[in-house]
Amino acid sequence: MRIDKTFSWIPKKLANLGDLNITVVGGTGGLGRAISRSFADAGANVTVVGQTFRDEKQKNIKFVRADLSSINESRKVARELDVSSTHILVFTTGIFAASKRQETSEGLERDMAVSFLNRMVMVPELVPRMHSKENFYGFIPRVFIMAYPGSNQLGNIDDLNSEKSYGSMKTHMNTVAGNEALVYDSVSKYKNVHFYGLNPGLVKTNIRNNLFGEGSWTSKIMEGLIGWFTHTPEQYASGISPLLIAKELEGLNGGIFNKNGESLYPSKGFTPEYASKYIKASEDLLISKNLF
């Protein structure tokens, strides 16, 4: 990953955010939850979308239940979400591809459905309904897409449903490339909102449960090692949440950021043309399953 040293920003402490509205799709667990809580603690009005609500005690977090492995349900939930006064929309929902290929009831490889394709169908439902005026914090609405951008993964555009060949890492990289594509392609499609990518690096969360098995020895050893060397979700959130409201981002529509909030160069080969080709191929996959 190459850092663009020409970009800099000054982190401001999150405080007195009573007028700020943030929606985190995937805000019920892991990194999305840590980000949601950091904003809620600073007074913001937070909406989280996920399967299991874990923050009932926090009054300013609203929960919307959804199974986002279903494309039809993701689209329906997006249609029903009120984002007319949302300032920041974040996508963090995800899993890791299992050791054997899994398929959803809609015929999609499960990791692609949960970690990428649901976002791809939610963006066109949500973004046109977001207002486009600059807010009192000095920015127009923003969408953050969390995955692994800038890591030079181009995915296998000819086998997005992993039907020809399967490997958990190879398939997961299809979701990584899809999410990077979604940032650049959305910049070219929507002018009322800015788009950014977030790459958190390795953090100890539940993301690898689908690969290692929840509570298994492999999971305990791997996550123990990751936890030993890396940030906790809360540490990641305390560093990255101020970036989400930084005014400096206004001049960097389409920017992608590492765990320290440093600006990264796009993955090698990830031209706007490739991004739009990747999104088109992903839409074709949904069309082939009668989901688009």
Ligand SMILES: NC(=O)c1ccc[n+]([C@@H]2O[C@H](COP(=O)([O-])OP(=O)(O)OC[C@H]3O[C@@H](n4cnc5c(N)ncnc54)[C@H](OP(=O)(O)O)[C@@H]3O)[C@@H](O)[C@H]2O)c1
């Ligand atoms: N942690 C890392 O090391 C790492 C590294 C690189 C990139 N990332 C990226 O960071 C993002 C967040 O990952 P994380 O580490 O925070 O993972 P996580 O702890 O497993 O959290 C994932 C979130 O996705 C939600 N989710 C999963 N399946 C769902 C479904 N079927 N329907 C609705 N919601 C569902 C979970 O909600 P429920 O708990 O309510 O089901 C949870 O809120 C992902 O895009 C991931 O690819 C993470």
